[in-house]
Structure formats: C-alpha cells, structure tokens
Amino acid sequence: MAEHFEFAVIGAGPAGLAAAALAAQTGVAAVVLDEQPTLGGQIYRSIEQSPLSDSNILGDDYRIGEGLVWAFRASGARHLGGTDVWMVGTDRGIGLASDGKARIVTADRILIAVGSQERAVPFPGWTLPGVMTAGAGQILLKSAAVVPSDGVVLAGTGPLLFLIAAQYVRAGVSLKAVLDMTPRANYVRAAPYLPAALTAGNYIGKGLSYMREIRKAGVAVTGAVRDLRAVGGERLEAVTYSAAGRRHRIDTGLLMVHFGVIPNTSLSRSIGIDHEWDARQVCWRPRTDEWGNTSVDGIAVAGDCAGIWGAQAAAHAGRLAALEAARALGRIDTAERDGQAAPDRAFLRRDRRVRPFLEVLYSPESCLDAELEDDVLVCRCEEITAGQVRQAAQLGCMGPNQVKAFLRAGMGPCQGRQCGDTVARLTARAGGKSMAEVGFLRPRPPIKPISIETLAKIEEAAAAMPDIEQA
C-alpha cells in the first residue's frame, strides 16, 4: 500500500511554506517536499542557519523569510527535505527519491510551488568555466558565504543584477564592472507604467538605493551594453562588449550573467498540464484559475512557477491555493475560503502594480533578438549550435520536440531546462511562427536523475504507474 498524503506541497520556498502552514491551520495534513535539505527555497536559502556573520549583506527582504519559516514550523505541517520529486502523474501519484531510495506516494491534493529559474540566454563563450549566472553567485553567498576572490563582471538585465551587485559591495567583493544590457529605449517604453509601480510597495525606491550603493562604492556601471562575449580557451579570460559605439574588453576570470527569471515548469509540463505563452513575461506558464487550480484535477500551482510575481506575492498566492485545498478537502466552506482570501487578494492587487513597469523595462527581448551566430552553443548538454537548430528548422522541424528528435537538443541531462525556449525561438523565427504556435518541450519523467537500480527497487511502481505498465 503506497504512503498517502492529504496535501502534498512541492517546494519549500515562500509559496510552499505559506501554503502548508495555512493548510495545517485549517486541519489539513500538509507535507512539504523539497530537494534541498533546508527550508526557504532559493530566495530564502539557508534562512535558518546563514553562514554569513553580517546579516546586513543580504538585506531586509531576505529576512522576510524568517517569518514564513517560523509560521511553518509552528503550524505542525511536515517537512521532507533532501527529497527529489522525479515524477507526478495525473492520478496524483508522486515519485520521490531520497538517500538513494525511491518510492511512490499518493496525495488527495498537490500544490506545485517550485519557483523560478534564471532565463538561459546563449551568447558566445557562455559555456566556458568562469561564466555562471548571477543567481548562482547569490546562492553561493547565501548558502556558503563563498564570494569572488579576484573580482567579477556582472552583465545582463533585470532587478537581480543590481541586488547581487549591492550585496557584493556590502560583502567587500571587488566588482570590475556592471554591464547593464537594458536598452535605453526600454526606459521610455516603461515610463508610462511608473506611476502605478510607485503605488505597489517600495520596489522602485529599493532598486534606486541598490544603484546608489553600487555607484557610491565606485563601481563602473555601463548602460546600453550590447553583443556580450565571453573569451577564453579552457576557461574565461576576458569579457568583450559594445557600448557607446565601440568595442570594449575587460580581463576577468569570472562573469556572472542575468537575463531575468522564468517559471520553473519542467514538472508541470511533464504532467501534461495546460500551459500558455505569456508575451509580457516572455515565458510559458501553467494556465490557472484564480486559486491556482490547473487543467489537471487536484493539482494546483502557486508562486513564481505560475508566473513571475516575486517572492512576497508568492507567499500570498500560496495561501490562496491552501484555502482552496482546505475547501476541496472539506475543512472550510466556500464562504470561509472567499472571506479569508480577501486580504491576500488585496495584497496581490497592490503588489502586482509594479510588474508592468518591470516587465517592460527589463524585457529580455533585445538580448534574445541579438542575431545568434551559427557556431554558438544553444543546447549546452548535447552541444548543439544555433546553426544546427536553424538548419533543422529549414528542413521543416515544426517545433522544439521535433528538433529534439532530429538533433538531440533538449535530450541531455538538463532535459531542455536551458535550451528549450531558445530552440523554440529559433524554430519560430525560421518558420515565421509565434512562440505559442511552435509550443514547448514536453519532458518525460523521471525529471530528476534517478538510477535504474533505485527505480527497479520500487515495489509499488507497477501498481502506481499504470501508464508505464501499459506501454
């Protein structure tokens, strides 16, 4: 008999923690599953045991996570850390793996709260050791107090670029340059959305204060940067770029890039949940109703994996999903659900006013529109170039799934998490189609690495996975 959960929450970030805590308060038996051993997700990584002696380095927003974790701990909800979710079925079977052992459990309700990932934007040299994402730099800072020792160049577009720059300044890290790739035209386009953004909480003020901190520290910030290139043999040696009409070069062993974040949809896509293309956020996201319910009965999504609204909004969206779960499980009635949801809805209405401004200002389109040279790797795992993908598109490949069959792009260990959208974009452009028309990669379980030996030892596997048995 497979282990059964009443309410399984996947992900221990703000959405998952808030959802599990609130569900537990209504009497629902909630369990949070997370691949990290500790609570907080990536945004509040290591919140319960920070390796940093100076808590000011990460800033006030990070400390919001403390309240979420306390509420979760006090709620009686369970936490299964260090647990990979490698499969979820439409029958709400969940494949788990921890300590080299796998098992299949079932749940009455599932909430997917797996957050976001950084948008992968290929550019020449991006696979060289020494090039990594700004989010990776922040995770090293939060979880291990590990920081660049010989300076770093930060490049790209989006709020996180300036946040990590400010955090590095506070931590005494030498910043060789901040290369802001936001086009000047975006400031003009975003301006009409600024008044609404200013009513959404202090996001704009905080952003400006990060920039002041960076400039005060004497860091060179270059705007309207284009054509970023990482140069090196076995590892990164320099960064070159265009700005103010000419080419520049900075010698550096470390480059951190950021091009915004997109919903982490590999799990929701693998289940077969309906997704829609969000043209403003330039990403796929699951189609939901106002409670986070998806097209699959009993499976909901909340937080940034359902659309990029930020960490604070994620907690409130998690609460909405928890109220709906409590209603579906008979703990509260519809009127109580709606009543309790009112403050969360009010928060979200106000909070979301900042998004149009951020989405227009930090649109990744100009970075994505840069004409990728044919020899730039698009699929990092299988080492497939932009030229190969274009060629496959010219042969008639209709979308990323067919390109995968032709070239293996998206067939490597990351299962298209890095190349999927780029392959789709190249295919769409070659065929004169939209992203919505070419569609997205459909990953298949297991979506996390699990050995054949581990899989073979699951006794319940055959019973819990009728689809596989029939195949």
Added chain:
Amino acid sequence: MFKRLREPDSEWVTIEIDGESRRVPKDETVAAAVLADRIGHCRTTPVSGAPRAPYCLMGVCFECLMEIDGIPNRQACMVPVAEGMVIRRQNGAGSVVGLQVGTEKDG
C-alpha cells in the same frame, strides 16, 4: 576565483577532491566546495570533451555533474559534503559498474 568569508572552526569536515584532501564547512554543497577550491572545472563533456563548471547552482543546468563516492552523474550543487566524501571530476560520460559508456561521439 572564489573565497570563503568564513574561518575554519570545528564545524568543518574532511573530503577528498580528485585525490587531494580538503577541509570544508560541513553545510556546503559539493559544488560550493569545488568552486572555493579553485579547481576550475568539474567535468568534461561527453560530446566534445570541453571543460565545464557549475553554472546555475540550483539544480537546473546539470553542468556540475561529478562522481561522488563512486556514483557518477551526481549534481554537485544538490549534494551536501560529508566527512570522508570522495569527489572526482567526471570526464566524458562517466562509467557504470566498470562499463565505460561512449565517451566520444563518432563523426
């Protein structure tokens, strides 16, 4: 390339990275320990043999695959270090129980 802001204390463990003994904080991931150790790259690719290093550190890029305690293809950014852990760079596709899986593609 990277340094630790922390000083060694009792909460450190001893691990082995490519045959060399290292003291590292016990709450670090293998990827953080490897980056702080300046080893440059953590694997070479099965296709071209190009060197790669951790890229996302949150489990989505799969660039940090290493052999950890004899098991290949483990995500170094997802595995916490432990006393006595043996970590090796993974060259090419890695091996399965003595069987070498295609390290280079033909053509």
